[in-house]
Amino acid sequence: MTVRTRFAPSPTGYLHVGGARTALFCWLYARKHGGTFVLRIEDTDLARSTAESINTILEGMTWLGLEYDEGPFYQTERMDRYRGVIQQLLGEGKAYHCYCSKEELDAMRAEQLARKQKPRYDGRCRDRRELPADGREPVVRFKNPLTGSVIVDDLIKGRVVFDNAELDDLIIARSDGGPTYNFTVCVDDMDMNITHVVRGDDHLNNTPRQINILQALNAPLPVYAHVPLILGTDGQRLSKRHGAVSTMQFRDEGYLPEALLNYLVRLGWSHGDKEVFSVDEMIELFDIKDVHRSAAAFDPEKLLWLNQHYIKSSDPMHIAHHLSWHMGRLGIDPTAGPDLVEVVLAQRERAKTLAEMAENSAFFYRDFDGYDEKDASKHLKPEALGPLNALREALAQAPEWTAVAMHEIVNRTAETHGLKLGKIAQPLRVAVAGRAVSPPIDVTLALVGRERTLRRLDAAIDHIERKSAVA
RNA sequence: GCUCCCUUCGUCUAGUGGCCUAGGACGCCGGCCUCUCACGCCGGUAACAGGGGUUCGAGUCCCCUAGGGAGCGCCA
Numbered sequence: 001m002t003v004r005t006r007f008a009p010s011p012t013g014y015l016h017v018g019g020a021r022t023a024l025f026c027w028l029y030a031r032k033h034g035g036t037f038v039l040r041i042e043d044t045d046l047a048r049s050t051a052e053s054i055n056t057i058l059e060g061m062t063w064l065g066l067e068y069d070e071g072p073f074y075q076t077e078r079m080d081r082y083r084g085v086i087q088q089l090l091g092e093g094k095a096y097h098c099y100c101s102k103e104e105l106d107a108m109r110a111e112q113l114a115r116k117q118k119p120r121y122d123g124r125c126r127d128r129r130e131l132p133a134d135g136r137e138p139v140v141r142f143k144n145p146l147t148g149s150v151i152v153d154d155l156i157k158g159r160v161v162f163d164n165a166e167l168d169d170l171i172i173a174r175s176d177g178g179p180t181y182n183f184t185v186c187v188d189d190m191d192m193n194i195t196h197v198v199r200g201d202d203h204l205n206n207t208p209r210q211i212n213i214l215q216a217l218n219a220p221l222p223v224y225a226h227v228p229l230i231l232g233t234d235g236q237r238l239s240k241r242h243g244a245v246s247t248m249q250f251r252d253e254g255y256l257p258e259a260l261l262n263y264l265v266r267l268g269w270s271h272g273d274k275e276v277f278s279v280d281e282m283i284e285l286f287d288i289k290d291v292h293r294s295a296a297a298f299d300p301e302k303l304l305w306l307n308q309h310y311i312k313s314s315d316p317m318h319i320a321h322h323l324s325w326h327m328g329r330l331g332i333d334p335t336a337g338p339d340l341v342e343v344v345l346a347q348r349e350r351a352k353t354l355a356e357m358a359e360n361s362a363f364f365y366r367d368f369d370g371y372d373e374k375d376a377s378k379h380l381k382p383e384a385l386g387p388l389n390a391l392r393e394a395l396a397q398a399p400e401w402t403a404v405a406m407h408e409i410v411n412r413t414a415e416t417h418g419l420k421l422g423k424i425a426q427p428l429r430v431a432v433a434g435r436a437v438s439p440p441i442d443v444t445l446a447l448v449g450r451e452r453t454l455r456r457l458d459a460a461i462d463h464i465e466r467k468s469a470v471a
Numbered sequence: 472g473c474u475c476c477c478u479u480c481g482u483c484u485a486g487u488g489g490c491c492u493a494g495g496a497c498g499c500c501g502g503c504c505u506c507u508c509a510c511g512c513c514g515g516u517a518a519c520a521g522g523g524g525u526u527c528g529a530g531u532c533c534c535c536u537a538g539g540g541a542g543c544g545c546c547a
Contacts, residue, residue, distance in 0.1 A: 010547045045546055102545080109543095118473035118543060139545055157476065166474055166543090174545040181547045205475060205542035228477075229540080263483090266496090270484055273495040292477095292484085295540070299482045302497040312510075350509040360508095375507095410506085425506035437508045 003035025011053035015060035039071035060247040082179035097138035098125035120168035140173035150208035155225035162208035190219035201226035254353030259307040326358035337365035368434035375436040384427035407442035431460035
């Protein structure tokens with residue numbers, strides 16, 4: 001039997017990291033077993049589904065590289081099929097019309113709660129004969145078995161047993177005829193020949209209902225794997241209020257897709273002490289059975305560490321490609337300055353995100369607005385004038401503008417002035433970078449280039465002179 | 472309230488009865504390196520939720536308690 005998994009988000013928001021991880025697990029499982037990964041959009045809630053959500057979800061999947069083999073299928077395009085199956089169930093006596101009003105149901109629930117019972121429909125319309133006179137439209141309810149139990153042999157949670165007595169006759173079609181979630185899932189999983197249902201464990205309680213429906217449909221049962229959800233840093237369930245949970249937000253903040261994927265796969269899953277996994281390694285080593293049963297908290301610090309790890313160790317060309325996108329976001333044209341690959345090489349050990357790297361590299365491509373105040377007052381002082389002037393002169397005559405040549409000139413100037421390297425490198429750094437932080441000074445000069453360096457040195461010298469004149 | 476799920480350092484986890492005076496990773500703290508910021512290297516801090524069993528022996532098996540989460544919709 002060929003493995004077929006599906007990821008079935010409802011388009012009522014963006015793709016959050018919990019969903020992304022579920023999608024990753026589904027995808028890995030399919031890839032590992034040479035199976036098929038199906039994408040299905042569960043958009044039966046017309047009021048809350050939006051085309052925009054669908055686009056961000058698709059965009060997120062693409063960015064992460066979780067390509068699907070079939071789909072996306074839209075439930076809204078399968079309404080006729082659902083209606084047909086509902087009729088079939090009705091005809092076979094496996095479902096029935098229910099005319100209970102909202103008020104009636106609310107009263108029932110309130111009473112059950114008051115008696116400290118689990119609220120559930122009591123099945124009073126199961127054998128209803130005459131229709132109410134007001135001609136109201138009924139809903140359709142599924143006849144859940146009254147006795148016995150449902151066994152779920154979950155790949156992650158193990159064997160879980162539910163008593164049918166705990167379940168009730170759930171609504172499968174609304175009074176407007178629209179099918180409901182628990183029902184469409186069953187029809188789709190059946191029609192799409194899904195063999196493995198990998199989803200969030202908030203669905204574990206739905207599983208026995210779905211199994212009962214599937215059985216009423218004479219459909220083969222898929223294998224289930226309920227993955228625990230992701231918690232926020234505070235241990236609470238991750239939600240829209242807990243900050244950066246949107247997949248695309250991670251891209252915008254400068255994370256690499258491979259870093260997010262690596263972080264996500266290690267959340268609830270491990271392979272010994274191994275921390276770093278390429279996508280190929282994930283596919284090779286991942287096994288749904290090794291997924292933890294308990295929820296895991298999202299730790300932004302560790303994600304940051306992984307991101308930096310990939311920035312540091314990936315092919316600079318690859319990083320440059322992503323960096324280019326971030327430079328563009330800052331309004332910088334990466335062709336108007338040094339080769340981005342050189343920039344990556346200079347910056348990759350001092351940036352945890354690409355957004356940070358882009359910001360810290362802007363001065364290679366365009367003039368900065370002004371000096372960092374603290375750094376300027378500390379390093380651009382009158383005593384720096386001599387060295388800076390000497391540097392200006394020496395650099396102007398540099399036969400070639402390379403890091404090696406820069407190194408030579410800066411060191412020699414420091415020596416002739418009897419200064420430690422730091423005493424000369426720092427003023428120089430502030431002069432060309434605008435602040436006291438940058439890659440090694442020789443590399444920095446090489447990247448800034450001759451013209452910009454000399455211009456900025458003049459400006460710095462001018463800055464010091466004007467300041468001391470005022471004082 | 473009822474049903475179901477979960478519980479090893481702050482966090483992610485290793486651990487499948489003896490190899491555990493509990494290992495790794497992130498973070499944090501200290502040191503080294505050093506032209507800044509970083510990187511790197513070295514060292515340190517820190518956990519089996521509690522209580523009962525079973526067993527020669529329990530983080531590992533069983534039971535109970537506590538705590539956390541989910542579900543109980545004409546939402547998905």
